[in-house]
Each structure stands twice: as C-alpha cells, then as structure tokens.
Amino acid sequence: MEYIENSTFDEIQIGDSASLERRLTMADIKLFAVLSGDSDPAHVDEDYAKSSTFHEAIAHGLWGGALISAVLGTQLPGPGTLYLNQNLSFHRSIGLGDVVTVTVKVIEKKPEQHRVTLDCRCVNQQGETVISGAAEVRAPTEKVKRPRRALPDVHLAERLHLHRLMEGAKQYPAMRTAVVHPVDKTSLIGAVAAAEHGLIEPILIGPEHKIRAVAEAEQIDLSPYRLVDTRHSHAAAEKAVALARAGEVDALMKGSLHTDELLSAVVARATGLRTERRISHVFAFDVPTYAQPLFITDAAINITPTLEDKRDITQNAIDLAHALGIEQPKVAVLSAVETVTAGIQSTLDAAALCKMADRGQITGAIIDGPLALDNAVSAEAAAIKGIVSPVAGQADILIVPDLVSGNMLAKQLEYLGGAESAGILLGASVPIVLTSRADDTISRLASCALAVLLFNHQREALA
CATH class of the missing domain: 3.10.129.10 (Hotdog Thioesterase)
Structure with missing residues (x-):
C-alpha cells in the first residue's frame, strides 16, 4: 500500500x-x-x-x-x-x-x-x-x-458525439420540417433554435393564437416562419402528415402533443406515412464513459415487439447508422444472459435475428446475441465470461427485448450516467423527430440533425 x-x-x-x-x-x-x-x-x-x-x-x-x-x-x-x-x-x-x-x-x-x-x-x-x-x-x-487515496476518475459530459452530429448536418440545406403543435415554451424554442442553427426550415402547425401567445411570452420573432392554423393537436398531426404526403415538407417534428396523437395520423392506412417497414424509435446516446455513439432501440414505440417487428427495428437502426457514416455497425441483441435459453424468449429472438442476418434478411451490420448489457459494452466483462465476439465490448447498436427494458435503460443512462440523447422515429416515409418534454435544446437540435442526415442519405441513395 x-x-x-x-x-x-x-x-x-x-x-x-x-x-x-x-x-x-x-x-x-x-x-x-x-x-x-x-x-x-x-x-x-x-x-x-x-x-x-x-x-x-x-x-x-x-x-x-x-x-x-x-x-x-x-x-x-x-x-x-x-x-x-x-x-x-x-x-x-x-x-x-x-x-x-x-x-x-x-x-x-x-x-x-x-x-x-x-x-x-x-x-x-x-x-x-x-x-x-x-x-x-x-x-x-x-x-x-x-x-494514499486514489482520486476519482472525472468524466466531463461534453456531448461530443451530439455536437458532431450537428456539425455533420450543417453541410446540407435546412430541411423543410412540419413542427406539430408547438404550443409550449420548450417545443417552440427548440424548433426556432434548430432553424437558427440552419438545421430546419420550420412550418409551425397548430392553433395560431396559442403559438403566438408562447412566442410573445418568450419574445420570439415568428415573422421568418410559416404558420398553419389548426383547431387542435389532432388536426395539427393530420395536417403535418398531409404536407409530407404532398411533398411540401421533408420531415415531421413532434411538439406539445402526445406521441400516440401524432402516430395515429402517421400510421393511418389510407392517409398516413406507412412503408413496408415497422415504425420504430431510436435513441442516439452520448455516454461520457463510452468511446462511441450508442444507439438504443426501441424504447418508445413498440411495447412487446414480435420477431418480425424486431427484424424491422434492427434494420431501421442499421440504416440510421449508415446515414451517420458508420459503414458496418456492430449490433448487440440484448437479453439477461448470453446463452440461448428456452425459457427466455428474448434469447430465442436474438438467436433468430443472428440467423436472419446470416440469410440476408437483415443487412449491413455485424450482429451478435444474445448478449447481456455488460458483455455488449465492456470488453473486460466479455473476456471474463469467455465470450469471443466481434460485437462484444464495442457495440454501436443495442436491440432491447421490449419497450419497458429499453425505456428503463435509456433513462438510467440519462439520469444516473450523465448521458445525453437525441431521438428519431424510423420506418415512415419521412423522418420524424421525436423528443420528450424533458429534453433540452441540445437534445432537440441533435434530434433534428439525425433527421437531416437520414433524409439526405436516403435522397442520395435514390439519386
């Protein structure tokens, strides 16, 4: 000693x-x-x-x-x-x-x-x-x-990965974005900040008198922005989806309304923005103790996804990683244990997803599972357990078993681990920026940056 x-x-x-x-x-x-x-x-x-x-x-x-x-x-x-x-x-x-x-x-x-x-x-x-x-x-x-007492390791939460997202998005023109029902301080300030940073060209959709009241209270100049007046939040969601279907906007951004209100308009069979893919949510996390961005899906939309749902959820996240310049992301399919166990459905799903990747039903990534969280993000933990895997200890994407576990993991990272996040909905015909009422302006800007990068990546792929 x-x-x-x-x-x-x-x-x-x-x-x-x-x-x-x-x-x-x-x-x-x-x-x-x-x-x-x-x-x-x-x-x-x-x-x-x-x-x-x-x-x-x-x-x-x-x-x-x-x-x-x-x-x-x-x-x-x-x-x-x-x-x-x-x-x-x-x-x-x-x-x-x-x-x-x-x-x-x-x-x-x-x-x-x-x-x-x-x-x-x-x-x-x-x-x-x-x-x-x-x-x-x-x-x-x-x-x-x-x-002599060892000094604690100090990690500064600098949001480096989120800032890099925003810097990467600046190479593109501002994206035409329908901001749905921005009738509270947080959502309106977030949309205006994204516009001022050159990320989006917002169209503010909702009851005009409510939007203007918030703008007046916060001393926000709305003159540069187009306002579309609607009676209530449901009508705002329907109008935003209609603008997207007509090609007048390139993305949607959630304001002060419930997620299910927005989604009901998005998934409507005759008038929505459905594709052949299941719609899913992805968190992009900037974790102070992790060397690279960490993507977690699905912690917001699909409650108990089936195996087929998880295939789409996984592919959606992989496509997003490609849009951000990660050519071959490492995907860890999470469970409580690392062995396929008949009594734990998530281990069976993980094994099936890996085989689906082998057969070309999921493409563009290296996938392994089941992996417990420690083995997915810690090379030391994986080595101790004797796990040999190209994914273990260095995962880019975590596929969680269900919404409850994903939501708990995301909030633990944010509130106990000092992580910052951005969020986006994938699988619709346009990107959808999905933020929480508790998100700060940086998270909202980074979420917009995700949408900008994804939209332009998809457009370039079709060119």
Missing part, C-alpha cells in the same frame, strides 16, 4: 526538495476551466487553440500553480501544510501535450509560527523554465502518515 507522509518543521532541512511530473492534457484544461469558470476559446476549444496561440493563460499560470500546490500539500512539507504566501513569475506558456516537472526546494526556515520558504520551479520537457518563484508556508508540527 502506498502512503502519504509529511515532514514536520523540525524534520525539514535547508536544501530538502520534492518534485512531480505531469503531462498537460485537454481533459486537464477543460476540467480546470469548469472549476474556474474560464471559457476563453483559446483555452478550452481544441480547434480554436490549434489555429491560435495554443492554450496560453490557463496552462501558463493556473495549472502550473496548482501543481506547485499539489507538491507542497502532498510531499514537502505534506499533509498539514498551511499556505501563507506565493510569488510566481511566468516565463513561457505550457502547450497541450507538454510534460512539466515541478520542483520545490527549502531555502529558509523561520522558527516563529514554523514558517518555511521554498523555491518553486516548473520546467518543460526541453528543460526550459516556464514558472519560477517562491512560496511561504506554515509547516506541520505533528507527524502524519496515511494511506
């Missing part, structure tokens, strides 16, 4: 020294920015920094000063040290990836109040001094020796 031990005032000698070495990473910079409130793009925006002068001030002073403090507090004098004064000079900036060696050296002791002065110096990998100065501390008088 590693211990942390101090040096008392009586033990400290002139010339004593201690040091540590640390490489500056983007995670260090961003975490320090969160703590300090410093959001200067030269410090926290990697692309901006590469085109400017390279993370100047935050690495220059605050980070280096923090490392000096770490040496004083953990090594010399160590636990029990009280910081009194510090005087530092900054000679050079510290760049992303630089390795800095911090050294403190005792240069003076004062018996009154057990004061110790230490020379402080930070040197980069070229041997150049980047920070120099002195610190005055009150050294401890009692001996302390304790086991």
Whole structure:
C-alpha cells in the first residue's frame, strides 16, 4: 500500500526538495476551466487553440500553480501544510501535450509560527523554465502518515458525439420540417433554435393564437416562419402528415402533443406515412464513459415487439447508422444472459435475428446475441465470461427485448450516467423527430440533425 507522509518543521532541512511530473492534457484544461469558470476559446476549444496561440493563460499560470500546490500539500512539507504566501513569475506558456516537472526546494526556515520558504520551479520537457518563484508556508508540527487515496476518475459530459452530429448536418440545406403543435415554451424554442442553427426550415402547425401567445411570452420573432392554423393537436398531426404526403415538407417534428396523437395520423392506412417497414424509435446516446455513439432501440414505440417487428427495428437502426457514416455497425441483441435459453424468449429472438442476418434478411451490420448489457459494452466483462465476439465490448447498436427494458435503460443512462440523447422515429416515409418534454435544446437540435442526415442519405441513395 502506498502512503502519504509529511515532514514536520523540525524534520525539514535547508536544501530538502520534492518534485512531480505531469503531462498537460485537454481533459486537464477543460476540467480546470469548469472549476474556474474560464471559457476563453483559446483555452478550452481544441480547434480554436490549434489555429491560435495554443492554450496560453490557463496552462501558463493556473495549472502550473496548482501543481506547485499539489507538491507542497502532498510531499514537502505534506499533509498539514498551511499556505501563507506565493510569488510566481511566468516565463513561457505550457502547450497541450507538454510534460512539466515541478520542483520545490527549502531555502529558509523561520522558527516563529514554523514558517518555511521554498523555491518553486516548473520546467518543460526541453528543460526550459516556464514558472519560477517562491512560496511561504506554515509547516506541520505533528507527524502524519496515511494511506494514499486514489482520486476519482472525472468524466466531463461534453456531448461530443451530439455536437458532431450537428456539425455533420450543417453541410446540407435546412430541411423543410412540419413542427406539430408547438404550443409550449420548450417545443417552440427548440424548433426556432434548430432553424437558427440552419438545421430546419420550420412550418409551425397548430392553433395560431396559442403559438403566438408562447412566442410573445418568450419574445420570439415568428415573422421568418410559416404558420398553419389548426383547431387542435389532432388536426395539427393530420395536417403535418398531409404536407409530407404532398411533398411540401421533408420531415415531421413532434411538439406539445402526445406521441400516440401524432402516430395515429402517421400510421393511418389510407392517409398516413406507412412503408413496408415497422415504425420504430431510436435513441442516439452520448455516454461520457463510452468511446462511441450508442444507439438504443426501441424504447418508445413498440411495447412487446414480435420477431418480425424486431427484424424491422434492427434494420431501421442499421440504416440510421449508415446515414451517420458508420459503414458496418456492430449490433448487440440484448437479453439477461448470453446463452440461448428456452425459457427466455428474448434469447430465442436474438438467436433468430443472428440467423436472419446470416440469410440476408437483415443487412449491413455485424450482429451478435444474445448478449447481456455488460458483455455488449465492456470488453473486460466479455473476456471474463469467455465470450469471443466481434460485437462484444464495442457495440454501436443495442436491440432491447421490449419497450419497458429499453425505456428503463435509456433513462438510467440519462439520469444516473450523465448521458445525453437525441431521438428519431424510423420506418415512415419521412423522418420524424421525436423528443420528450424533458429534453433540452441540445437534445432537440441533435434530434433534428439525425433527421437531416437520414433524409439526405436516403435522397442520395435514390439519386
């Protein structure tokens, strides 16, 4: 076991020294920015920094000063040290990836109040001094020796995958989108934000007086947008579907109405937007602890899908992954266990889906199952259980057994795992942006980006 031990005032000698070495990473910079409130793009925006002068001030002073403090507090004098004064000079900036060696050296002791002065110096990998100065501390008088506690891993939820979705969608023109019944603050702001980001060209469909009342309350200028007045939410859904059938809009976006209200118009046999595919929902998750986007289906539409339903649900998700540039997504069909078990229907469905993929009934992906969740997303868990699979530990798409398990998994990721999501309905003749009333603006923007990318991918495939 590693211990942390101090040096008392009586033990400290002139010339004593201690040091540590640390490489500056983007995670260090961003975490320090969160703590300090410093959001200067030269410090926290990697692309901006590469085109400017390279993370100047935050690495220059605050980070280096923090490392000096770490040496004083953990090594010399160590636990029990009280910081009194510090005087530092900054000679050079510290760049992303630089390795800095911090050294403190005792240069003076004062018996009154057990004061110790230490020379402080930070040197980069070229041997150049980047920070120099002195610190005055009150050294401890009692001996302390304790086991060194490991610091927790800190993961910043930066929504990198969702932001990449939005950046990818910007290459296309704004998509004509029928926004269905945007009569509350959240749905109207989300639609307008998507328009301002160049993702959609919204047509606002619903009771005009309600839409305008929300816009007035939120000081939203509706003059750039077309409004289609309807009496109620059912009529708004029917009108939006009619516009899609007529080719006047390229997508639908759910506003402040129940999902079943919207779907009843979408799936109507004579007037809806049905295709030969089962309609299904896909969540695109940005999970802080997972290296790639994670897609979960179906957690919103199909309650207890049959095997044939699951075939369509799986193919819908694969087609979406293709639209996002994932050429051969890895699909894990989930269950509670990894073995085919007669008493667990989801394991039988998983085995059948894998065989359907072998026979070309599902295409464009690598599919394996049944897999438990841990084996699907953790290579370590899969190795411990002896599972050899091209999908295990690196799944892009998770096919859940039913709506209840999918919904619980999605909400666990969001509320306990710090994940952010975007949502879309697939299998209709146009993409349908399906968001929750609890979704924030970023989730709504990313959901629109999913629709933009899918629509343009499908259009290019037909060209």
